[in-house]
Amino acid sequence: MHSPDSQPAWRQKGFLYYPLSLYLRETFGGRVQKISIDAGFSCPNVDGRIGTGGCIFCDNRSFSPARRMNIPAIPEQIREGIARISARYKTAKYIAYFQPSTNTYAPAEKLERVYREALNEPGIVGLAIGTRPDALPDDVLDLLAGLGKETWLSLEIGLQSAHNASLDLLNRGHHFDAFADAVARARARNIRVGAHFILGIPGESRGEILATARKTAPLGLHSIKLHNLYVVGNTRLAELYAAGKVRLLGRDEYVRLAVDFLELFSPETVVERLAGDAPRDFLIAPPWSAERGNRIRQSVEEEFRRRGTCQGAKFKDSETL
Ligand code: SF4
Numbered sequence: 001m002h003s004p005d006s007q008p009a010w011r012q013k014g015f016l017y018y019p020l021s022l023y024l025r026e027t028f029g030g031r032v033q034k035i036s037i038d039a040g041f042s043c044p045n046v047d048g049r050i051g052t053g054g055c056i057f058c059d060n061r062s063f064s065p066a067r068r069m070n071i072p073a074i075p076e077q078i079r080e081g082i083a084r085i086s087a088r089y090k091t092a093k094y095i096a097y098f099q100p101s102t103n104t105y106a107p108a109e110k111l112e113r114v115y116r117e118a119l120n121e122p123g124i125v126g127l128a129i130g131t132r133p134d135a136l137p138d139d140v141l142d143l144l145a146g147l148g149k150e151t152w153l154s155l156e157i158g159l160q161s162a163h164n165a166s167l168d169l170l171n172r173g174h175h176f177d178a179f180a181d182a183v184a185r186a187r188a189r190n191i192r193v194g195a196h197f198i199l200g201i202p203g204e205s206r207g208e209i210l211a212t213a214r215k216t217a218p219l220g221l222h223s224i225k226l227h228n229l230y231v232v233g234n235t236r237l238a239e240l241y242a243a244g245k246v247r248l249l250g251r252d253e254y255v256r257l258a259v260d261f262l263e264l265f266s267p268e269t270v271v272e273r274l275a276g277d278a279p280r281d282f283l284i285a286p287p288w289s290a291e292r293g294n295r296i297r298q299s300v301e302e303e304f305r306r307r308g309t310c311q312g313a314k315f316k317d318s319e320t321l
Contacts, residue, residue, distance in 0.1 A: 008267040008312070016304040017262050017311035020223070020272040027152065028125060031091040035081030036099040039114050040071045043102040044135060050173040055160075056236035057170065057198070057229065059282060060101070074114065078121045095152070096121070097128040104131040108139045112147075119151060126152030130196075133157050133182040134174045145189035154223065155191050157182055160198040162212040169203065171236070176215075183219050194223035194272060199257050200249035201229055202240075209257055213264040217315060221269055226261060227276035228254045230289040238284055251288040255296065259303045267312030274300050 009026075010018045024032040044050040046060045054060035072080070074096075082094060096118035104111060118124055127147065136157075147153050157179060161167060164175045179195070186193045195216060199209055228249055231241045240246045249257065258274055265271075275296040278289040304310055 011267070011310055015310075016301050017271045018267060018269065020270055023223075023270040028093050030093065031089060032093045032095060032125065033085045033089055033091055034095045034097040034128060035078055035085065036097050037074055037077050037081075037118060038071050038100050039074060039098055039103060041098075041101045041103055041105050043132070044105055045102075045132070045171070045173040050134070051171065053171055053236060055170050055172055056240070057232070059232050059234045061234060074117045075121055078118060078124065082123055092123055093125045094123050095126040095128050095154075096124050097130070099128075099130050102131050102135050103129050104140050104144075105135045108143045111140060112143055115147060119147075126154070128154045128156060130156040130158070132172075132174065133159065133179040136182045136186065138185065141185055141189055141191065144186070144191050148189075148191055153192060154194055155186055156194045156196060156223075156225070158196045159212075159216065160196065161201050161204065161209075162215040163204065163208055166201045166204055166208075170198075170201065180219065183221070187220055192222045193220075194225065194270075195221050196225045196227065197261070198227045198229050198276075199254060199261065202246050206257065206260070210260055210264060213261045217265045217269075220266075223270040223272045224265060225273035226258050226271075227273065228286075228289060230276050230278045230286060231284040232279060232282040233284055234282070241285060248286045250286070251299070255299045255303050258296075258300055259307065259309075262300075262311040263309055263314040265311060266315050267310075269311075271311065 008018065010022055013022070015022060043054060043060060046052060046054040078094070078096060085091070085094070106114070115127055115129075118127060129144070144153060144155060159176075159179045160170060160172065162176045167175055183193050183195075197212060231237050231246070231248070237246065254275065262271065275293065276289055277293070280290050283290055
């Protein structure tokens with residue numbers, strides 16, 4: 001995208017980080033919107049294969065098989081999503097985003113049927129598939145690699161932190177090595193890979209949060225999503241928060257950390273999200289998590305301007321694995 005001595009293309013266009021909207025315009029020649037799809041998959045951290053409680057921040061009651069029965073068919077979800085989005089935005093291109101639960105947690109043959117159901121819908125130009133790192137056996141990655149030759153495809157893997165103690169505290173049921181292994185096997189198949197991070201995990205210092213960036217930046221991630229830790233109802237985290245055992249980041253503190261984090265990432269990594277997308281009806285804290293994304297974006301940009309830096313400003317300083 002750019003020579004080592006030149007600015008990245010997004011910087012020349014006035015951006016301070018590489019936003020998803022720009023990447024999508026560059027890739028598809030116009031606006032593209034994601035449509036969230038619930039394909040009815042469960043999660044191995046909920047159904048007992050790895051654990052039963054799920055991650056402490058995740059309201060996973062809806063992942064039980066009984067509640068999965070009433071989910072509309074995928075074409076129906078896509079048509080409803082297109083009707084909703086096209087009323088607000090001028091676009092005819094959509095990415096089917098398999099978002100809730102673990103969207104690679106099924107035999108490859110079933111996954112292929114599900115993904116193709118979405119791809120067959122008019123207007124769908126790609127797939128984004130959210131999952132956890134230990135639900136990516138080789139045959140599933142082979143399937144994704146094959147589909148990735150037919151269409152735009154992005155695999156989004158939840159990591160949250162590179163520190164195993166934090167992953168245990170979150171009850172993730174996997175460690176960092178599972179993530180590094182999944183990314184390496186996906187990258188070896190030329191699959192586009194993104195990662196999700198949570199900033200503000202209880203007990204993590206600023207240095208530890210940034211160590212997660214230093215450890216993952218060299219892995220060649222195509223995209224990242226940053227989330228602040230927020231508390232929603234019906235979670236173990238909500239209980240810990242009510243008991244006074246969780247301190248949440250303040251807004252300014254989070255903005256500074258997000259900028260610190262992005263400075264350590266490659267300028268070629270697309271930034272898909274700058275803060276958590278808290279469901280307002282269930283949000284307990286912090287209140288600022290209910291803000292619209294563009295307000296956090298403005299604050300992040302102001303902080304970059306104040307520092308005179310941008311995404312990737314410290315990337316060369318990142319440690320290699
Ligand atoms: S966050 Fe993901 S991995 Fe954790 S319980 Fe929820 S669906 Fe499962």
